[in-house]
Structure formats: structure tokens, C-alpha cells
Amino acid sequence: MSTVSSPPARSARHRAGPRRSALPGTGRLWSAALLAVLCAGVGPVLFLWWQNTIPGSLNTGAACLTAAGRVAGLLAAYLILVLVALMARVPWLENRIGSDVVARYHRALGEYTVVLACAHAVLIITGYAWQGGRNPVTESVTVVFDYTDVWLSALALGLLLLVGVLSARAVRRRLSYETWYHVHLLVYLAAGLAFAHEFAVGADFSTSARNRLLWSGAHAAVAAAVLLFRIGLPLARSLRHRLRVTQVVAEGPGVLSLHLAGRNLDRLDARPGQFLRWRFLAAGHWWQSHPYSLSAAPGGDRLRITVKDLGDGSASLARLRPGTRVWFEGPYGTFTAHRGQRGRRVLLIAGGAGITPIRALYETLPGHGADVVLLYRASREQDLVLYRELAAIAARRGFGLHPLVGPRGDGGGDGRGGRDGQGRDPLGAEELRRVVPDLREREVFLCGPAGMADAARRGLLLAGVPARRIHTEAFEF
Ligand SMILES: Cc1cc2nc3c(=O)[nH]c(=O)nc-3n(C[C@H](O)[C@H](O)[C@H](O)COP(=O)(O)OP(=O)(O)OC[C@H]3O[C@@H](n4cnc5c(N)ncnc54)[C@H](O)[C@@H]3O)c2cc1C
Structure with a gap:
């Protein structure tokens, strides 16, 4: 017997989107495992610094400041790599730990990265100024303008700071998602500039071919993951499954369903409760992708999503026409x-x-x-x-x-x-x-x-x- 109570009518429409709370069940274990791996990565980074520190060299206040600056710089460089890796949309991370949890790690580590990068600049410059008996402000101007590649790292720091400020909740709330997202892509540029800086002036890399090889390998692996999972896989899947909108159905006030059809969709292995990121190839839509969950179990070569008009992007889906091609990423998610x-x-x-x-x-x-x-x-x-x-x-x-x-x-x-x-x-x-x-x-x-x-x-x-x-x-x- 089903239990269906009749709903009394009441007022007030709400527009806030659903949100997370604590990580439950097995996801917690995977999340703890990820944190353990990230923490374990700090060990080799500190070893790099230790290996290149001459015994007995930390004998003055200035030397200690400079050393602390080097450690902060190495840790910031490691975290930049981690931040990019977390956002590479690696299916294992998205489907075991969950995109929301991965994004939460990314946000928290992003804050540490900005603080460490700033600490790196301040400590190194103050250490050099102290050692040479100069004013730290004059020293910073000299360092930035007299050494060719340091201005590039200053630019990287500026970009990181910009992204950090725009990601602060109070600021982000005032920006459209797309503005925030596109400015955020500057982190890739910052990562490239920081990498060049590390090889040009970082004592831990400029003197050791082995360190350069390992560090380049780690960067190459992360870059490959980004290209593969954010571009290659979605492109290949979208071309293979050839999804199209077949029907746009109004479901209620400000809510519509999009019925989609494609080829061999069973191979996607999408599960009820999962979401995909959808890009509709129509004027005004193709440049943005939005995550929407499947609102019905995938059946044969058909999928369905149901969308509430929580903003401009979701509201404009009502204008889509049957036949519109759809590109997608996923399926993702642990809500199964x-x-x-x-x-x-x-x-x-x-x-x-x-x-x-x-x-x-x-x-x-x-x-x-x-x-x-x-x-x-x-x-x-x-x-x-x-x-x-x-x-x-x-x-x-x-x-x-x-x-x-x-x-x-x-x-x-x-x-x-x-x-x-x-x-x-x-x-x-x-x-x-x-x-x-x-x-x-x-x-x-x-x-x-x-x-x-x-x-x-x-x-x-x-x-x-x-x-x-x-x-x-x-x-x-
Ligand atoms: C895992 C997941 C599953 C979702 N499933 C559904 C669903 O089944 N049905 C539904 O109606 N809504 C769903 N949403 C919410 C939906 O993605 C947003 O409402 C939509 O992207 C808003 O875009 P907009 O341009 O209309 O609004 P905007 O005014 O641009 O944004 C409104 C809110 O959505 C967020 N948002 C906007 N664009 C994106 C994006 N590309 N990626 C992530 N967040 C974004 C913004 O940060 C803001 O909080 C889901 C969101 C997530 C994260």
C-alpha cells in the first residue's frame, strides 16, 4: 500500500539551490584516504628543501627567514599542483569522493596556497634585505626588476591573489558564476609562471637534474589528467553518443524537463542519482555548461533531466528546440x-x-x-x-x-x-x-x-x- 497524504496549499516560492552537508558513509573513508595522500606529498617536498640546505647554514636570523621563505614557496608550488589535479575531473575522484567534497578541498587548499605564496615572497625579500642591510621595500623593487624571471613570479602571485579575492564568499556572491569561473582559469597561467620561476631561480631545482625530472614529471602527469578528463574524454563521449534534445516539457512553475536521445547510452553506465555537466550547442548556450542530475533512470538510448530556473542559464533552457545537439561530461557523483x-x-x-x-x-x-x-x-x-x-x-x-x-x-x-x-x-x-x-x-x-x-x-x-x-x-x- 502506498501512503499518499494530500498536500495542503501554502505560499512563498523559494529560489535557493540545494546544498551539501557532512560527508557520509564510505565516501568518508575515500575522503580521508585522499587527505592522507595529499599530506604524504608534503614529505618529499620538505625533503627537497632539506637536501639542498647546507648543514650549519641556518646560523643567522636572515638565513632562517630566507629558508622559511623557500619552504613556503615549495609548499605553495606543491599545493598549486594539487589544486589543479583536484579540478581535473578525474572520474575516480568524482565518483568515489564526490565533486562537492573535492571542490571543498580545492577551496580550503586554495586559501593555504595564497597565504603560502605571499609568505614566500615576504620572507625571502625580508631575509635578503636583512642579510644585505637594506630596506625591504627597496629590496623588493630590486628583486622584481633586476632579475629577469622574478617579475613573472610576481605576476603569478598577483594572479593567485586575484583569484583568491574573487573566491572569497562575500565577493563571489556578487559575481556571476561564469565571471568567477573564467577568472579562475587564470590559475593555469599562474601555475605555468610559477613552474618557470621554480626552475629558473629555485635552488632545489636549478642544481639538480633529478629533482627537475621528478618535478616536471609530476607537472606533466597533472597536465595530462586535465587534458584527458576535462577535454579528451568529454569530447570523445559527446561524439560517440550523439545526444540531442528530443522534447522540452513544462513540469510546473519555472520547471521543465529536457528529454534527450543518443546512441549506445547504456555504455555510459550512468546511475540513478548521478549528474552530468551539459552543454547545449545552440546560440547563447554553447559557451557554458551546467550540472544537472538525471531525473529518471537512464532507459535504452534516452535520458531526462529536470531543471528549475534558478538563474539566467537554467531559465533560458526553455528556449531550446528539439534537435539541439548536446555535449556532456560525466556521469559523476556518489549520490547513488x-x-x-x-x-x-x-x-x-x-x-x-x-x-x-x-x-x-x-x-x-x-x-x-x-x-x-x-x-x-x-x-x-x-x-x-x-x-x-x-x-x-x-x-x-x-x-x-x-x-x-x-x-x-x-x-x-x-x-x-x-x-x-x-x-x-x-x-x-x-x-x-x-x-x-x-x-x-x-x-x-x-x-x-x-x-x-x-x-x-x-x-x-x-x-x-x-x-x-x-x-x-x-x-x-
Ligand atoms: C551536482 C549538481 C547537480 C544539480 N542538479 C540539478 C538538477 O537536477 N536540476 C536543477 O534544476 N538544478 C540542478 N543543479 C543546480 C544547477 O546546476 C544550477 O541551478 C544552475 O547551474 C544555475 O545556473 P544559472 O545560470 O541558471 O544560474 P546562476 O544565477 O548563474 O547561478 C545560480 C547558482 O548556481 C551555481 N552555478 C551556476 N552555474 C554553475 C555551474 N556551471 N556549475 C556549478 N554551479 C553553477 C552558482 O554558483 C549559483 O549558486 C545541480 C547542481 C549541482 C552542483
């Missing part, structure tokens, strides 16, 4: 049934555009009857997009389906889960336990706007669901 423990019952919680991957999971999760329960949060009844399809799946398989309709939370004591028709917080621990009495035994998959996802996560934890069983998908990186 594989994350849960096999045989365990499942609770799905969705809100807003977060229904898309949840809809695909609802259709394909194994089990019947109460094995799968879906709580679908929306502000108004008309925002419950794809509801008819969900009800049909519920009727066919006997799964639980509970629409939770009511205004969003206002932060005023309802945990931002909002209120339902009876004035209760539908995502509070008490209400969750009432609707799904065995929720502590279930794997939970959660995808929804920031406030709603946070409220649901809090409610679940308070209701006794272990954090490792709460699997979330972030709709922002």
Missing part, C-alpha cells in the same frame, strides 16, 4: 544506491530541485511496500513537480509517498524546516519519527535547498539516525 547498506530500508527526503536525483532513485531502488518512503517538501502544492510520476511509482510498487506542503522556515524557532498545514515542523525530529517510525533503521538520501537540507539533517540526527546513514547531494560547489 551504492552508498547505502544493501538490504536496509530507505528514506528519501527531497525539496525544490532536489527532487530530480531523488525521483530517479525512487523509481529504481530495490524493495516494495514500506521498504522505500519518500518525504517531498514544497512551499506550495504546485511546486510538487513530477508528483504524478511519483504517485504512479508509489501505486505500482507500494512505496510510501508523503508530500509535506507549507511555508518555508523563517529561522524563528522552527529549525528552518518551516510549518505544515497543522503548524508542525515537518522536518523536526518528532514529526519525522511520527511519519516514519523506523527511520533510525533506514538509510537516508537527502537533497534539497540549503535551509531545508540543514533542518532535515538536524531533525534526523535528533531523531537518532546515525550521521553515516545520511547521504546528501549538494547542488552547489
Whole structure:
């Protein structure tokens, strides 16, 4: 028997995209493993410095400052390489650890990189000035203008600083995604300039052919990964599968589905819950790509995505015509049934555009009857997009389906889960336990706007669901 409660109509449309919370389950292990590998890389970098430091040479304050500057420079150079590698879209990283987690590492390490690069410049210049008994400001002008390649490294530092400032949350919020993204590509230029600087003046490389070989090898491997996974693989897949838009279907206020068809799509091995980055080859669209999750299980040579108009790019998809060619990257993502423990019952919680991957999971999760329960949060009844399809799946398989309709939370004591028709917080621990009495035994998959996802996560934890069983998908990186 399916459980379908009738949704009371309520107000206020929300536009915030779904977002992440803590990393659950096996993803945590992979993430810890990645962190261990990144930390392990610091060892050889410090060894490089140690190997090229003459015993007894750190005998003055100036020498110590210069040495600290060299260490900071080497670590910054290593982190630049790591930052680029993390964004190479290596399928293993994207599908084991998750794009959102990889992006979070990239952001955190980016901050350290900028700080280390600045520390490198300041410490080296102050060390040289102290040693020569000169003013640090005069010294920095001399260093930048009298040594041919140092101005290139000053340019690299300037670019890193620019990208760092534009990535600060307060600034980034004011920029369009595309502006931020394209300025961000300057990191590749900064990485190239920094590499040239290291070989030209870095004592650790200019005197050792072996070090130069190893360092060049590491850079070549990362460059190859970027070219292969960001350009080669997507190009080859797009050409091979020849995807086209077949239908554009309005699903509700500001929401549409794009039906796509191509060749040999089973070879993509896309799983329900995953997303791809889509590039539509039409005027005004081809230069940007956006991530959208599959909103139905891939079937034969057909795929479907469902898009909410959260900005200009998503809103303009309504103008696409059937026949439009589509290039894509992926599939990516860890928000799949594989994350849960096999045989365990499942609770799905969705809100807003977060229904898309949840809809695909609802259709394909194994089990019947109460094995799968879906709580679908929306502000108004008309925002419950794809509801008819969900009800049909519920009727066919006997799964639980509970629409939770009511205004969003206002932060005023309802945990931002909002209120339902009876004035209760539908995502509070008490209400969750009432609707799904065995929720502590279930794997939970959660995808929804920031406030709603946070409220649901809090409610679940308070209701006794272990954090490792709460699997979330972030709709922002
Ligand atoms: C893994 C993932 C899966 C997603 N699945 C869906 C889905 O199934 N249905 C749906 O409606 N939405 C989905 N989104 C959200 C969707 O990608 C954004 O709403 C869309 O890219 C906004 O673009 P815009 O030009 O309309 O809006 P803008 O006003 O440009 O941006 C709105 C927000 O989207 C972010 N954004 C914009 N472009 C990108 C981009 N290329 N990559 C990452 N973030 C971007 C911005 O940082 C901003 O937070 C998903 C996002 C992610 C990360």
C-alpha cells in the first residue's frame, strides 16, 4: 500500500539551490584516504628543501627567514599542483569522493596556497634585505626588476591573489558564476609562471637534474589528467553518443524537463542519482555548461533531466528546440544506491530541485511496500513537480509517498524546516519519527535547498539516525 497524504496549499516560492552537508558513509573513508595522500606529498617536498640546505647554514636570523621563505614557496608550488589535479575531473575522484567534497578541498587548499605564496615572497625579500642591510621595500623593487624571471613570479602571485579575492564568499556572491569561473582559469597561467620561476631561480631545482625530472614529471602527469578528463574524454563521449534534445516539457512553475536521445547510452553506465555537466550547442548556450542530475533512470538510448530556473542559464533552457545537439561530461557523483547498506530500508527526503536525483532513485531502488518512503517538501502544492510520476511509482510498487506542503522556515524557532498545514515542523525530529517510525533503521538520501537540507539533517540526527546513514547531494560547489 502506498501512503499518499494530500498536500495542503501554502505560499512563498523559494529560489535557493540545494546544498551539501557532512560527508557520509564510505565516501568518508575515500575522503580521508585522499587527505592522507595529499599530506604524504608534503614529505618529499620538505625533503627537497632539506637536501639542498647546507648543514650549519641556518646560523643567522636572515638565513632562517630566507629558508622559511623557500619552504613556503615549495609548499605553495606543491599545493598549486594539487589544486589543479583536484579540478581535473578525474572520474575516480568524482565518483568515489564526490565533486562537492573535492571542490571543498580545492577551496580550503586554495586559501593555504595564497597565504603560502605571499609568505614566500615576504620572507625571502625580508631575509635578503636583512642579510644585505637594506630596506625591504627597496629590496623588493630590486628583486622584481633586476632579475629577469622574478617579475613573472610576481605576476603569478598577483594572479593567485586575484583569484583568491574573487573566491572569497562575500565577493563571489556578487559575481556571476561564469565571471568567477573564467577568472579562475587564470590559475593555469599562474601555475605555468610559477613552474618557470621554480626552475629558473629555485635552488632545489636549478642544481639538480633529478629533482627537475621528478618535478616536471609530476607537472606533466597533472597536465595530462586535465587534458584527458576535462577535454579528451568529454569530447570523445559527446561524439560517440550523439545526444540531442528530443522534447522540452513544462513540469510546473519555472520547471521543465529536457528529454534527450543518443546512441549506445547504456555504455555510459550512468546511475540513478548521478549528474552530468551539459552543454547545449545552440546560440547563447554553447559557451557554458551546467550540472544537472538525471531525473529518471537512464532507459535504452534516452535520458531526462529536470531543471528549475534558478538563474539566467537554467531559465533560458526553455528556449531550446528539439534537435539541439548536446555535449556532456560525466556521469559523476556518489549520490547513488551504492552508498547505502544493501538490504536496509530507505528514506528519501527531497525539496525544490532536489527532487530530480531523488525521483530517479525512487523509481529504481530495490524493495516494495514500506521498504522505500519518500518525504517531498514544497512551499506550495504546485511546486510538487513530477508528483504524478511519483504517485504512479508509489501505486505500482507500494512505496510510501508523503508530500509535506507549507511555508518555508523563517529561522524563528522552527529549525528552518518551516510549518505544515497543522503548524508542525515537518522536518523536526518528532514529526519525522511520527511519519516514519523506523527511520533510525533506514538509510537516508537527502537533497534539497540549503535551509531545508540543514533542518532535515538536524531533525534526523535528533531523531537518532546515525550521521553515516545520511547521504546528501549538494547542488552547489
Ligand atoms: C551536482 C549538481 C547537480 C544539480 N542538479 C540539478 C538538477 O537536477 N536540476 C536543477 O534544476 N538544478 C540542478 N543543479 C543546480 C544547477 O546546476 C544550477 O541551478 C544552475 O547551474 C544555475 O545556473 P544559472 O545560470 O541558471 O544560474 P546562476 O544565477 O548563474 O547561478 C545560480 C547558482 O548556481 C551555481 N552555478 C551556476 N552555474 C554553475 C555551474 N556551471 N556549475 C556549478 N554551479 C553553477 C552558482 O554558483 C549559483 O549558486 C545541480 C547542481 C549541482 C552542483
